[in-house]
Amino acid sequence: MLVIENCRLTWPDFAADYSLSVKAGSLCAVIGPSGGGKTTLLHMIAGFETPEDGTLAFNGQDLMPLEPAKRPMAIVFQDHNLFPHLSVAQNVGLGLRPSLRLTADEKHLIAEMLDSVGLHGFASRKPGEMSGGQRQRVALARALVSGRPLILLDEPFSSLDPGLRRDMILLADKLRRKRSVTMLMTIHTPEDVADVADQMVFVADGKVVASGPPAAVLNSSLAPRIAAAVSDS
Ligand SMILES: Nc1ncnc2c1ncn2[C@@H]1O[C@H](COP(=O)(O)OP(=O)(O)OP(=O)(O)O)[C@@H](O)[C@H]1O
Numbered sequence: 001m002l003v004i005e006n007c008r009l010t011w012p013d014f015a016a017d018y019s020l021s022v023k024a025g026s027l028c029a030v031i032g033p034s035g036g037g038k039t040t041l042l043h044m045i046a047g048f049e050t051p052e053d054g055t056l057a058f059n060g061q062d063l064m065p066l067e068p069a070k071r072p073m074a075i076v077f078q079d080h081n082l083f084p085h086l087s088v089a090q091n092v093g094l095g096l097r098p099s100l101r102l103t104a105d106e107k108h109l110i111a112e113m114l115d116s117v118g119l120h121g122f123a124s125r126k127p128g129e130m131s132g133g134q135r136q137r138v139a140l141a142r143a144l145v146s147g148r149p150l151i152l153l154d155e156p157f158s159s160l161d162p163g164l165r166r167d168m169i170l171l172a173d174k175l176r177r178k179r180s181v182t183m184l185m186t187i188h189t190p191e192d193v194a195d196v197a198d199q200m201v202f203v204a205d206g207k208v209v210a211s212g213p214p215a216a217v218l219n220s221s222l223a224p225r226i227a228a229a230v231s232d233s
Helices: 037-044 089-095 104-116 132-145 162-179 214-218 223-232
Strands: 002-011 014-022 027-031 055-058 073-076 149-152 180-185 201-202 207-212
Touching: 002 037, 014 037, 014 201, 014 207, 027 037, 027 162, 027 223, 037 073, 037 104, 037 149, 037 180, 055 132, 089 132, 104 132, 104 223, 132 149, 162 180, 180 223, 201 223, 207 214, 214 223
Parallel strands: 027 180, 027 201, 073 149, 149 180
Antiparallel strands: 002 014, 002 055, 201 207
């Protein structure tokens, strides 16, 4: 279980106070208006932002004292953060071993992971020789190969065409189930994830305004605010 209780962050122009629980092994979609605090929530869980107080724990482990690299999580960004001079296999390998001094077993694991994201035969390509969707598959593979139990995805597929975006969400969901990882995904198109997410969270003004099964959140009294947030993005 990911437990966030009254985690406060304050800047001159924005204040957040997050409280949220996410069941281990589930997919949690984070929606809300632009500037409402979705990315900041993920950055706080990842350790890029430090709350002034509150509780932040995953499966009973207090995350607060841990620097980002020591936290049990991997993050996938919208711009995928791949290194252009490294091959696809090396980019994925960074998720296992930053030095890239990989053992034979680790190389095998990377090949398996590339297969599972549909990139068989792409190992020696450079990111610049691939489509946007393929690059996001590499980023997803790098996060999953790390074996970390919590994966944070910050609008990972929003630059893709609607059909491809949906395919990638289904792929991420399939791999998350297979590997029993917990996923938090910020998304501007709730309809893409409503039937696969276990939980949907509406974040606005730095707070979790609603949290529950997607249908319950989407059909709640928040529906007009959700529609406005979607049309703004
Ligand atoms: N380090 C920081 N210093 C000052 N303000 C910050 C910092 N990090 C985030 N903010 C502010 O927090 C607010 C929420 O931003 P955030 O990126 O979390 O929103 P969002 O819901 O992800 O928006 P979008 O959907 O447009 O990506 C913004 O007003 C932003 O300027």
